[in-house]
Amino acid sequence: MxxxxxxxxxxxxxxxxxxxxxxxxxxxxxxxxxxxxxxxxxxxxxxxxxxxxxxxxxxxxxxxxxxxxxxxxxxxxxxxxxxxxxxxxxxxxxxxxxxxxxxxxxxxxxxxxxxxxxxxxxxxxxxxxxxxxxxxxxxxxxxxxxxxxxxxxxxxxxxxxxxxxxxxxxxxxxxxxxxxxxxxxxxxxxxxPNPSPWPEDELIEMTHALSSRPVWLATWVQDKEFISVLSAHRQAMRMLPRLALILHVADMSETEPLHRRLLSMDLRCVNWDDGGTIEDTTQVILTSDPENLGLWYRLSPVAFMSSSLERGSGGRDPLTATALGSAVIHGPFVHRHQQLYDQLNRAGAARLVRTATELGDAVVELLAPDEAARMALAGWEIVSEGxxxxxxxxxxxxxxxxxxxxxxxxx
Missing domain, CATH: 3.40.50.11720 (3-Deoxy-D-manno-octulosonic-acid transferase, N-terminal domain)
Structure with missing residues (x-):
């Protein structure tokens, strides 16, 4: 009343x-x-x-x-x-x-x-x-x-x-x-964040397909970031020869042209969205479907949140990656989510990089099991405290x- x-x-x-x-x-x-x-x-x-x-x-x-x-x-x-x-x-x-x-x-x-x-x-x-x-x-x-x-x-x-x-x-x-x-x-x-569960059988199948290989994920990659991400991957493969990159493209129309480009660069790749099969020699797994990011975050101990290395896009929300156990790497241009990235960086759950070389170095360093686990724990404490x-x-x-x-x- x-x-x-x-x-x-x-x-x-x-x-x-x-x-x-x-x-x-x-x-x-x-x-x-x-x-x-x-x-x-x-x-x-x-x-x-x-x-x-x-x-x-x-x-x-x-x-x-x-x-x-x-x-x-x-x-x-x-x-x-x-x-x-x-x-x-x-x-x-x-x-x-x-x-x-x-x-x-x-x-x-x-x-x-x-x-x-x-x-x-x-x-x-x-x-x-x-x-x-x-x-x-x-x-x-x-x-x-x-x-x-x-x-x-x-x-x-x-x-x-x-x-x-x-x-x-x-x-x-x-x-x-x-x-x-x-x-x-x-x-x-x-x-x-409270991510939706993923089918256990599919997760087991993909884990088996990648066996014990080191894996990293680059999400929401813009066309002007392709060269930097691929350069970082090549650099990291010199230290980790069996390294696999899951490359999630922000613009679906860029997927097929990028697939041809990767083949011309002698990078062994599959287009996951077209039903490509991941083999032991696959170096790049190409995808553009955002619905599958829950799977890729679970499989990747390290996730580079793209749309952040060049000006214009303002970054992507990192917290689902953090909640699903990925150590987060990001570029300097994340103003759309600045407060979240600042919080993760202060806690040691994220790493800022500014160049392709820094990105390659960060991937190698963070794929060390103890470092990835430390960052994942720091991130989990952030997302669970509320x-x-x-x-x-x-x-x-x-x-x-x-x-x-x-x-x-x-x-």
Whole structure:
């Protein structure tokens, strides 16, 4: 049940009255069934939230997810994202109402600061359960309304659960007058990938095909990186003559031309996507199917995350490789996932290279069993440390959705 409206809120809505700007894009259709709306206040938390959504939907397969970003934020699509991502409308009363009328969410989860009173208070008045995590004392009010005395307290009080990452923030929120029972400390979400399992018989077959040979993987290789990757492979083969490279091409149309090019370079290769057979003398296994990356990561103790050695692509998400036991190598141009790579590098789970020569040296060094195992363990600690907090938040979300379903069934 919603709380009585305060005079400050009524004044705020008058001061911020307006409707959606006519230049804004129309919303896509709402999916059928249960829907959770998750707002991501800071772009660098988007990958973390995507990982949480994957885990949540494994627990609740029929749940749809809507992700929102602040009104003026640039939207970045992650490699494996399947959830709609839209900007919240500007902080106007009519725009907030239109957003909620269209999406009709069953639960709202706000990550971080930048609280917007109109959309939050409108959602609470509709009986929408609201959860705030990684809370900050940061509220974006409409111009001309900053003098209103209790709009900050009223906005925070709309959430049924508030989790902050520091005791100082918890104390500050409680001093606003928000009930202490609502507010608690909790660590921030960490990325916690949960890759799909791979058929055991196929994994055994491929392990047998490569027998005891050293193997490395280069993923999402762009055409301008081909020479560097192949040069690194030739260099590494001088130290490891039986070395096999699994070469995953970013652009499917490049696969066949690259196959001919490899043959002209006297490199013994097979096109896996065309049904090629891996033999004991095969030096390069060529593929472009991203669906098979789960297999290749499991087979390769070392993975070079391409689309990173030359400017332009911005790198690829490394965490599935890390979760499946690969030591990660990457180039310098990974700005799309910079925070993740920085975290892996600090932990000793990834290695930065800038040239083909450095790449070849890194492949040889990291294929030493003790070094690959050390990096794999460091990476596993990174991807597993956030699991308890993720599981706890999933429980909170599930309980709130179940309670809302029961309330609707009884009315």
């Amino acid at each position: 919603s709380k009585p409206r305060s005079l400050s809120l009524a004044a705020y809505r008058v001061l911020s009255w307006g409707v959606r700007n006519g230049t804004d894009k129309p919303y896509i259709p709402r999916p059928e069934g249960e829907l959770i709306w998750i707002h991501i206040a800071s772009q660098d938390r988007q990958r973390v939230v995507e990982g949480f959504c994957q885990r949540l939907r494994q627990s609740r397969p029929n749940l749809s997810v809507l992700l929102t970003a602040p009104p003026q934020a640039d939207l970045i699509r992650w490699d494996a994202s399947s959830h709609p991502l839209v900007n919240l409308p500007s902080e106007q009363t009519g725009a907030a109402r239109e957003f909620l009328d269209h999406w009709r969410p069953d639960l709202g989860l706000w990550v971080g600061g930048g609280l917007m009173p109109n959309v939050i208070t409108r959602a609470e008045e509709r009986g929408l359960p609201l959860i705030l995590i990684e809370a900050e004392i940061d509220i974006h009010v409409a111009r001309g309304a900053r003098w209103l005395p209790d709009i900050t307290r009223y906005t925070f009080d709309c959430f049924q659960t508030i989790l902050a990452t520091s005791p100082e923030t918890v104390r500050h929120i409680r001093r606003l007058g928000v009930p202490a029972s609502k507010v608690d400390t909790a660590p921030p979400l960490h990325v916690s 699991a308890p907090q993720t599981d706890h938040l999933i429980e909170i979300v599930q309980d709130s959705l179940d309670q809302r379903g029961q309330d609707h069934a009884s009315t």
